[in-house]
Amino acid sequence: xxxxxxxxxxxxxxxxxxxxxxxxxxxxxxxxxxxxxxxxxxxxxxxxxxxxxxxxxxxxxxxxxxxxxxxxxxxxxxxxxxxxxxxxxxxxxxxxxxxxxxxxxxxxxxxxxxxxxxxxxxxxxxxxxxxxxxxxxxxxxxxxxxxxxxxxxxxxxxxxxxxxxxxxxxxxxxxxxxxxxxxxxxxxxxxxxxxxxxxxxxxxxxxxxxxxxxxxxxxxxxxxxxxxxxxxxxxxxxxxxxxxxxxxxxxxxxxxxxxxx
Amino acid sequence: xxxxxxxxxxxxxxxxxxxxxxxxxxxxxxxxxxxxxxxxxxxxxxxxxxxxxxxxxxxxxxxxxxxxxxxxxxxxxxxxxxxxxxxxxxxxxxxxxxxxxxxxxxxxxxxxxxxxxxxxxxxxxxxxxxxxxxxxxxxxxxxxxxxxxxxxxxxxxxxxxxxxxxxxxxxxxxxxxxxxxxxxxxxxxxxxxxxxxxxxxxxxxxxxxxxxxxxxxxxxxxxxxxxxxxxxxxxxxxxxxxxxxxxxxxxxxxxxxxxxxxxxxxxxxxxxxxxxxxxxxxxxxxxxxxxxxxxxxxxxxxxxxxxxxxxxxxxxxxxx
Numbered sequence: 001x002x003x004x005x006x007x008x009x010x011x012x013x014x015x016x017x018x019x020x021x022x023x024x025x026x027x028x029x030x031x032x033x034x035x036x037x038x039x040x041x042x043x044x045x046x047x048x049x050x051x052x053x054x055x056x057x058x059x060x061x062x063x064x065x066x067x068x069x070x071x072x073x074x075x076x077x078x079x080x081x082x083x084x085x086x087x088x089x090x091x092x093x094x095x096x097x098x099x100x101x102x103x104x105x106x107x108x109x110x111x112x113x114x115x116x117x118x119x120x121x122x123x124x125x126x127x128x129x130x131x132x133x134x135x136x137x138x139x140x141x142x143x144x145x146x147x148x149x150x151x152x153x154x155x156x157x158x159x160x161x162x163x164x165x166x167x168x169x170x171x172x173x174x175x176x177x178x179x180x181x182x183x184x185x186x187x188x189x190x191x192x193x194x195x196x197x198x199x200x201x202x203x204x205x206x207x208x209x210x211x212x213x214x215x216x217x218x219x220x221x222x223x224x225x226x227x228x229x230x231x232x233x234x235x236x237x238x239x240x241x242x243x244x245x246x247x248x249x250x251x252x253x254x255x256x257x258x259x260x261x
Numbered sequence: 262x263x264x265x266x267x268x269x270x271x272x273x274x275x276x277x278x279x280x281x282x283x284x285x286x287x288x289x290x291x292x293x294x295x296x297x298x299x300x301x302x303x304x305x306x307x308x309x310x311x312x313x314x315x316x317x318x319x320x321x322x323x324x325x326x327x328x329x330x331x332x333x334x335x336x337x338x339x340x341x342x343x344x345x346x347x348x349x350x351x352x353x354x355x356x357x358x359x360x361x362x363x364x365x366x367x368x369x370x371x372x373x374x375x376x377x378x379x380x381x382x383x384x385x386x387x388x389x390x391x392x393x394x395x396x397x398x399x400x401x402x403x404x405x406x407x408x409x410x411x412x413x414x415x416x417x418x419x420x421x422x423x424x425x426x427x428x429x430x431x432x433x434x435x436x437x438x439x440x441x442x443x444x445x446x447x448x449x450x451x452x453x454x455x456x457x458x459x460x461x462x463x464x465x466x467x468x469x470x471x472x473x474x475x476x477x478x479x480x481x482x483x484x485x486x487x488x489x490x491x492x493x494x495x496x497x498x499x500x501x502x503x504x505x506x507x508x509x510x511x512x513x514x515x516x517x518x519x520x521x522x523x524x525x526x527x528x529x530x531x532x533x534x535x536x537x538x539x540x541x542x543x544x545x546x547x548x549x550x551x552x553x554x555x556x557x558x559x560x561x562x563x564x565x566x567x568x569x570x571x572x573x574x575x576x577x578x579x580x581x
């Protein structure tokens with residue numbers, strides 16, 4: 001527990017480096033010929049970066065089975081929100097200087113700004129419901145459904161970037177490829193789940209779990225994150241069943257025979 | 262002793278693979294230096310250091326011009342470090358870093374097509390075709406920023422008069438060097454290389470259109486389009502093609518590099534026009550580099566008195 005807290009502090013500080021870098025550049029008057037453009041680009045880039053990092057937590061957790069990774073997800077997601085706020089403020093304040101008419105026109109007329117603005121708006125409810133209290137109030141399942149908005153927001157972010165470049169699509173396409181990979185992982189898991197659920201509908205759910213993620217390790221309840229404990233009952237049940245299974249790597253004889261039949 | 266090895270090459274490095282590969286370049290550089298001295302040019306600086314050997318040299322006998330603006334000039338540092346020159350990368354800060362690989366001497370410019378006197382000019386000969394003038398112009402980039410740049414050059418029409426266009430010459434087509442070895446940005450197909458730009462004959466004849474060879478009274482730095490470039494101040498910056506190797510007089514309107522890349526976004530004319538927006542962003546305002554507040558963009562970048570008559574009767578929403 002102590003160890004994780006330290007890691008959390010370190011990650012928190014690492015997440016502030018892009019801001020520190022910009023701040024130092026501004027302080028030393030070292031942001032180049034067009035500082036406002038540099039700030040806009042940098043905060044935008046880091047928003048996308050943090051969205052992708054946040055979206056990679058769950059796949060990483062599933063692949064590595066390091067359950068504690070989820071403890072950083074909220075913080076990383078909030079950093080994405082933090083940088084998008086800076087990005088938006090830069091646009092409103094430094095770029096347009098509160099010219100509401102011009103901003104309104106931009107949001108309506110310029111597809112890349114419409115999409116970017118929508119991505120920002122979509123993240124607001126997620127940031128607001130990121131507290132433990134809100135998870136409880138909403139209930140795990142509903143909370144999880146709401147937080148799937150991050151998929152839309154990230155897609156919007158990549159499209160926003162793609163539509164603003166003049167000719168060189170390389171960088172937005174790289175972000176797009178990573179995002180497709182991360183969303184693709186979820187689709188694959190989902191597709192496999194439904195397929196397997198169909199097949200195993202006659203069998204015990206523990207077999208399904210084992211078939212998906214391999215032999216389970218024994219875990220004590222305190223290793224489960226507060227999130228996963230609060231998340232939908234289905235997930236909690238799955239975790240509990242794994243614990244109950246005592247980590248045997250070979251399916252019981254009865255299960256095997258049932259699979260064969 | 263004109264031809265000598267740079268002192269930092271040790272004997273043990275002579276047969277080095279890299280040295281071997283660079284031999285061609287080394288020969289070009291040293292012969293360029295020899296040619297320069299032979300033709301009466303003396304370039305201070307380091308002879309072996311390509312590109313930079315020429316940039317920064319003071320240009321003599323530059324006359325002032327009534328066509329210059331009196332606005333505050335953008336600092337040299339910004340003009341030479343914030344560039345759109347995709348041949349050296351699409352990031353605005355990379356041309357300053359990567360353009361050292363451009364070898365600007367010897368350099369030839371082929372002037373050809375529908376003219377009575379086609380000729381392949383050595384760039385030093387081309388530079389001496391007409392007296393050099395300082396032209397302090399506004400430059401408005403299609404991306405929404407602008408600068409005030411003291412160019413050194415001479416009117417394009419001086420060259421046009423010398424080469425005597427035929428009656429078939431309706432347009433001029435300009436072409437940038439294509440050499441991915443010197444221009445690393447060309448190794449990626451961001452644009453359909455080489456870069457091509459064009460002007461209508463009457464636009465090219467307008468006294469505002471110049472061939473620029475210098476900046477702030479000095480030889481043009483590589484990242485700004487050395488050794489010779491076009492400057493058409495009433496059009497968006499990308500029309501002012503850099504590092505020209507060919508000027509062809511043609512009958513039909515040339516297809517420009519940006520037109521090929523996105524015909525609905527970048528037209529042949531590309532005149533600065535606050536009323537016709539880029540399909541993806543507004544062109545009504547611009548940020549002058551070094552200023553915090555945006556300013557209103559002026560019709561034809563403030564050169565309407567000089568050029569508006571060229572487009573009389575044309576719908577600029579169609580001919581954007």
